[in-house]
Amino acid sequence: xxxxxxxxxxxxxxxxxxxxxxxxxxxxxxxxxxxxxxxxxxxxxxxxxxxxxxxxxxxxxxxxxxxxxxxxxxxxxxxxxxxxxxxxxxxxxxxxxxxxxxxxxxxxxxxxxxxx
Amino acid sequence: xxxxxxxxxxxxxxxxxxxxxxxxxxxxxxxxxxxxxxxxxxxxxxxxxxxxxxxxxxxxxxxxxxxxxxxxxxxxxxxxxxxxxxxxxxxxxxxxxxxxxxxxxxxxxxxx
Numbered sequence: 001x002x003x004x005x006x007x008x009x010x011x012x013x014x015x016x017x018x019x020x021x022x023x024x025x026x027x028x029x030x031x032x033x034x035x036x037x038x039x040x041x042x043x044x045x046x047x048x049x050x051x052x053x054x055x056x057x058x059x060x061x062x063x064x065x066x067x068x069x070x071x072x073x074x075x076x077x078x079x080x081x082x083x084x085x086x087x088x089x090x091x092x093x094x095x096x097x098x099x100x101x102x103x104x105x106x107x108x109x110x111x112x113x114x115x116x
Numbered sequence: 117x118x119x120x121x122x123x124x125x126x127x128x129x130x131x132x133x134x135x136x137x138x139x140x141x142x143x144x145x146x147x148x149x150x151x152x153x154x155x156x157x158x159x160x161x162x163x164x165x166x167x168x169x170x171x172x173x174x175x176x177x178x179x180x181x182x183x184x185x186x187x188x189x190x191x192x193x194x195x196x197x198x199x200x201x202x203x204x205x206x207x208x209x210x211x212x213x214x215x216x217x218x219x220x221x222x223x224x225x226x227x228x
Contacts, residue, residue, distance in 0.1 A: 004159075033216065043160060043203065043218040056215040091159045104150065105216065107159030 002026040004108035006092050012114045016081050021111045023075045023092030031095040032075045033105065034067060036060070036088045043091065049075065082115045089113075120204045120219035127225045134191040136222050138204030141185045149180060149187045152203045154221070160203060164189065191224075199226045 005024045013019050025032050034046040047057040047067055054067065064086075066078045075094075079086055089112050093105040121139040128134045140149070148167050152160035164171055166178040166187070177190040191198060201221040 035218075042220050043154070045215055045217045048215060058215070058217075089157070093159070104162035104165060105152070105160070107161065110157070110159055112157075 002106075004092055004094055004106050006090075006108035006111050008111055009109070010112040010114070012116065013082055015084060015115055019079045019082055019086075019113060021077045021079075021090050021092075021113070023077070023108055024073055025075055025092065025094035026096075026106055027073070029094035029096050029106070031055075032069070033093040033095075034077045035091040035093065035107075037091065037110075038085075038088045046077075046090075079113075082113075084115050087113055087115045120206055122202075122204055122219055122222045124220065125223040125225070127227060128194055129227050130195055131193050134194050134198070134224060134226075136189045136191075136202055136204075136224070137186055138189070138206075138219070139186045140204070140206045143184050143206055144208070146208045147206050148208070149178065149184075150205045150207075151176070151178065151189045152205060152218070154201045154203065160218070163202075194224075194226045196226050196228065198224065200224060 004026060007022045032049040035043050036046055037043045045058050047061045048055045049067055064080050069075050089110040091110045092108045095105055148165055150165040151163040153163050154160040164173055164176045164178045166180050168180050171178045179188045201223050203218045203221045205216055205218055207216045
């Protein structure tokens with residue numbers, strides 16, 4: 001069964017450093033998402049991406065964050081100048097988007113980011 | 117965006133049916149209702165999706181009344197492995213410009 005893959009599974013970084021989290025969505029999917037989950041809290045929407053541009057973003061997704069799909073397969077989340085409160089699990093998800101409205105979010109296993 | 121409200125937690129016992137109700141009073145015409153299951157340190161996993169009335173698959177049923185202001189996920193005969201957090205998500209899926217936002221989730225504990 002096709003799956004969304006994320007790397008790294010765990011990254012430890014120093015406060016102020018830049019981090020890039022990578023995702024390979026399922027190949028024929030059209031809509032891509034990043035979510036984060038702080039330990040013990042709910043899953044929070046960060047950004048959705050379609051047709052090589054951001055379609056929606058939350059108030060969490062400020063200038064510190066950016067996303068891109070550099071080569072048609074990878075979907076990356078960049079966090080500039082990380083802060084302690086960026087420590088969380090980051091999930092990538094995708095939706096096929098074919099046939100109109102319905103579809104399920106396919107999630108990756110997540111990348112755990114620890115900022116020291 | 118339709119805000120969702122779910123109970124924070126529920127306890128059950130093996131073999132029982134678990135029903136989790138989600139309120140979404142301001143659901144929009146084009147919104148679908150989707151439920152996800154999440155185990156610790158894993159990504160959420162799709163359980164079921166519906167628009168109105170009743171939907172059933174191999175793992176759950178979803179009941180949606182005519183006004184669509186709430187929905188109930190029904191898990192028949194739960195086992196210990198069904199202990200997880202269950203999220204109700206309401207939104208227009210599969211279109212550009214969508215913001216699929218999870219609510220607080222319901223933590224279900226299945227006891228032996």
